[in-house]
Amino acid sequence: MQIRNGKDFWAGLMFLALGLGFSGVAFKNYNMGTAVRMGPAYFPVVLGGLLALLGAWVFFRSFASGEKSSLRAVQFRPLLFVAAIIAGVVTYALKGQNDFLYQLAMGVTYVLIQASFGTPALYIVLAAVVVFAFLMKPIGLLFATAVLTVIARAGSEDFKWSDQPKSIAFGLALYGVFAALMASLSGFIGNGKSGALSLLIIIGLGIGLGRKIKGVEIGALFAILGVFAVVIFGHGLGLPFNACPEVMDEACRKIGLGS
Amino acid sequence: MDIFTNLGIGFGVALSPLNMLYCFFGALLGTLIGVLPGIGPVATIAMLLPVTFTLPPISALIMLAGIYYGAQYGGSTTAILVNLPGESSSAVTTIDGYQMARNGRAGAALGIAAIGSFFAGCVGTVIIALFAPPLAEVALKFGPAEYFSLMVLGLVAATVLAHGSLVKAIAMTIVGLLFGLVGTDVNSGIARFNFSISELSDGIGFVGVAMGMYGFAEIIGNLEQAEHREVFTAKVTNLLPTWGDIKTCAWTMVRATGLGAFLGILPGGGALLASFAAYAMEKKIVKDASQFGKGDIRGVCAPEAANNAGAQTSFIPLLTLGIPSNPVMALMIGAMMIQGIAPGPQVMTERPELFWGMIASMWVGNLMLVILNLPLIGIWVRLLSVQYRLLYPAILLFCCIGVYSINNSNFDILITSLFGLFGYIAVKLECEPAPLILGFILGPMMEENLRRAMLLSRGDPTVFATRPISAGLLLVTLLLMGLMLAPAFKKTREEAFVE
Numbered sequence: 141m142q143i144r145n146g147k148d149f150w151a152g153l154m155f156l157a158l159g160l161g162f163s164g165v166a167f168k169n170y171n172m173g174t175a176v177r178m179g180p181a182y183f184p185v186v187l188g189g190l191l192a193l194l195g196a197w198v199f200f201r202s203f204a205s206g207e208k209s210s211l212r213a214v215q216f217r218p219l220l221f222v223a224a225i226i227a228g229v230v231t232y233a234l235k236g237q238n239d240f241l242y243q244l245a246m247g248v249t250y251v252l253i254q255a256s257f258g259t260p261a262l263y264i265v266l267a268a269v270v271v272f273a274f275l276m277k278p279i280g281l282l283f284a285t286a287v288l289t290v291i292a293r294a295g296s297e298d299f300k301w302s303d304q305p306k307s308i309a310f311g312l313a314l315y316g317v318f319a320a321l322m323a324s325l326s327g328f329i330g331n332g333k334s335g336a337l338s339l340l341i342i343i344g345l346g347i348g349l350g351r352k353i354k355g356v357e358i359g360a361l362f363a364i365l366g367v368f369a370v371v372i373f374g375h376g377l378g379l380p381f382n383a384c385p386e387v388m389d390e391a392c393r394k395i396g397l398g399s
Numbered sequence: 400m401d402i403f404t405n406l407g408i409g410f411g412v413a414l415s416p417l418n419m420l421y422c423f424f425g426a427l428l429g430t431l432i433g434v435l436p437g438i439g440p441v442a443t444i445a446m447l448l449p450v451t452f453t454l455p456p457i458s459a460l461i462m463l464a465g466i467y468y469g470a471q472y473g474g475s476t477t478a479i480l481v482n483l484p485g486e487s488s489s490a491v492t493t494i495d496g497y498q499m500a501r502n503g504r505a506g507a508a509l510g511i512a513a514i515g516s517f518f519a520g521c522v523g524t525v526i527i528a529l530f531a532p533p534l535a536e537v538a539l540k541f542g543p544a545e546y547f548s549l550m551v552l553g554l555v556a557a558t559v560l561a562h563g564s565l566v567k568a569i570a571m572t573i574v575g576l577l578f579g580l581v582g583t584d585v586n587s588g589i590a591r592f593n594f595s596i597s598e599l600s601d602g603i604g605f606v607g608v609a610m611g612m613y614g615f616a617e618i619i620g621n622l623e624q625a626e627h628r629e630v631f632t633a634k635v636t637n638l639l640p641t642w643g644d645i646k647t648c649a650w651t652m653v654r655a656t657g658l659g660a661f662l663g664i665l666p667g668g669g670a671l672l673a674s675f676a677a678y679a680m681e682k683k684i685v686k687d688a689s690q691f692g693k694g695d696i697r698g699v700c701a702p703e704a705a706n707n708a709g710a711q712t713s714f715i716p717l718l719t720l721g722i723p724s725n726p727v728m729a730l731m732i733g734a735m736m737i738q739g740i741a742p743g744p745q746v747m748t749e750r751p752e753l754f755w756g757m758i759a760s761m762w763v764g765n766l767m768l769v770i771l772n773l774p775l776i777g778i779w780v781r782l783l784s785v786q787y788r789l790l791y792p793a794i795l796l797f798c799c800i801g802v803y804s805i806n807n808s809n810f811d812i813l814i815t816s817l818f819g820l821f822g823y824i825a826v827k828l829e830c831e832p833a834p835l836i837l838g839f840i841l842g843p844m845m846e847e848n849l850r851r852a853m854l855l856s857r858g859d860p861t862v863f864a865t866r867p868i869s870a871g872l873l874l875v876t877l878l879l880m881g882l883m884l885a886p887a888f889k890k891t892r893e894e895a896f897v898e
């Protein structure tokens with residue numbers, strides 16, 4: 141017996157596991173009911189069984205397939221995957237104990253699961269998203285955007301660590317300009333208008349200076365994105381966000397950046 | 400004629416300044432994302448869903464519809480000028496479109512794409528206006544058994560029309576159905592598959608699934624294959640094709656529109672399939688096919704007309720039956736539900752202004768696109784020179800904000816990231832995401848209708864075969880499945896996707 145089609149092999153296993161998982165959980169925990177009065181387990185058990193059958197078909201087909209493909213269809217790092225499982229158990233144990241540690245462990249679990257598969261492009265992009273999800277509330281949209289942008293860009297080819305201090309400082313300076321603009325304008329023309337005006341100024345500064353100074357592209361990018369998100373989504377559409385870190389909430393409210 | 404009074408109401412709604420503005424905004428945004436490779440209408444609509452919370456329902460739907468057909472327009476520009484499909488449905492347009500650009504006929508290609516799209520858009524609108532009302536009439540007679548059979552047909556048809564292996568497509572549909580069941584069961588009140596995570600008792604958010612499997616997976620895919628772009632910025636002059644060009648294309652346009660409109664109605668169809676099929680058909684039908692692949696203008700016109708027609712008519716199942724035929728339509732259902740409208744045949748009778756307003760807006764939007772697109776091509780070309788490295792962090796951020804703002808929950812962002820991973824693995828294993836998305840949205844509806852049908856029939860499963868409409872639908876399903884197994888059909892299907 142030799143596996144000829146690696147893609148089918150893994151896809152079959154995946155479907156088999158999902159099918160057995162869903163029908164098993166449903167069968168064990170919920171009521172099946174009868175065909176007349178179907179219980180909550182009925183539909184998932186039947187569907188899960190069907191999925192498992194199809195999975196088995198795809199799985200066995202991979203041994204006799206005419207089409208050949210490598211078993212390494214997706215990169216897989218078993219060590220990281222084991223680490224992810226351990227982190228998951230730790231997370232579960234910390235539930236209800238210490239909220240900060242619990243959140244941290246959960247974040248680590250997500251990142252580890254994602255880092256077990258695929259290329260750097262995959263897990264760096266997803267790590268940026270996971271970190272953003274955890275940081276958005278405590279440190280506010282502006283800084284969370286900065287973190288998201290820097291991590292996500294670490295996945296692209298032209299990323300240079302040596303540029304980062306300068307670049308981040310540049311982006312934070314633009315945030316400073318934004319805060320100053322809001323502080324001086326919002327008293328006169330209201331939050332909405334001063335936000336729009338500040339956004340235009342930040343875009344102008346970001347693009348203009350970002351092109352002139354070498355290596356600050358990422359800083360300029362996150363500053364523009366962060367201010368754009370706060371002004372358009374926060375002010376313009378009224379979506380409830382913290383623009384600034386929780387600890388600075390008071391100061392932020394004064395300059396028209398409160399949630 | 401009833402239709403004219405109805406269309407009158409519709410145009411009354413669509414031509415109000417506010418709705419014109421949203422239509423314009425949607426069409427423009429659609430064109431923009433159509434032009435930009437690496438972001439599709441699914442991710443964009445998902446991102447914009449929270450924006451529509453604050454709009455009146457009709458304006459929201461008009462704008463979202465505009466994004467979808469606008470994207471079909473925009474995709475052709477990139478296909479012709481950069482040899483990259485700006486939208487997956489423009490993938491075939493690259494073959495002849497780019498060759499035309501290299502032969503110095505970029506203007507004519509862009510022009511014929513716009514004209515073909517506009518023609519198809521007009522016909523598509525008329526088809527919806529003509530066929531949707533009688534279909535909705537039939538649908539009003541549907542009971543749970545009919546709905547269940549219809550959904551089975553829809554899901555099976557969607558797998559036939561999907562790329563790649565049929566078994567895997569069916570399996571993906573079932574995975575979608577199962578994921579759709581996560582959350583509180585309406586009948587018993589029991590939270591299923593939530594693993595005592597309180598956020599999961601409301602179910603997995605559809606937007607997160609769509610965004611993860613399309614938005615994130617698209618970004619990751621683009622980053623993996625370092626792209627090199629060669630933009631034809633040279634000069635795009637003479638946007639209008641010659642009279643001879645139009646004559647050559649006239650029948651092509653008609654045929655492609657017809658085929659596209661038909662494929663758009665089918666579950667699982669829509670713009671993507673329509674464009675591939677139209678190109679393949681045109682190559683077989685025309686007398687002299689030797690120029691195809693070397694810059695034949697018909698090779699641009701056919702897919703572009705077909706994808707627009709398909710984009711329009713795929714609204715028919717949504718508006719009449721409340722059943723989505725592709726992921727974009729599934730998102731439209733989400734948008735309707737957020738606005739408190741239950742999609743289905745009753746929309747037409749209870750909210751005629753909504754139904755006809757949306758149809759009329761499609762025609763208005765298509766007209767706007769033609770007027771817009773030709774003079775704006777210069778701007779689109781400049782946009783194409785924006786580097787992807789500047790673009791993708793922005794897409795990522797807006798995706799996250801969009802997902803977050805639906806429930807104000809960062810848990811939804813985490814779920815989205817997991818579906819990003821799942822979507823990535825699925826694509827690597829050659830499992831199509833589209834059937835999963837359809838299954839996901841239909842899962843709870845299907846279970847609900849199955850339960851009701853069985854309850855009404857006192858547990859007699861033959862009810863699906865004895866009620867005539869239901870029996871008819873299941874018969875079509877069986878025929879489709881039979882077709883799939885037939886070797887001749889299998890071969891054509893494979894060939895059709897290879898092209």
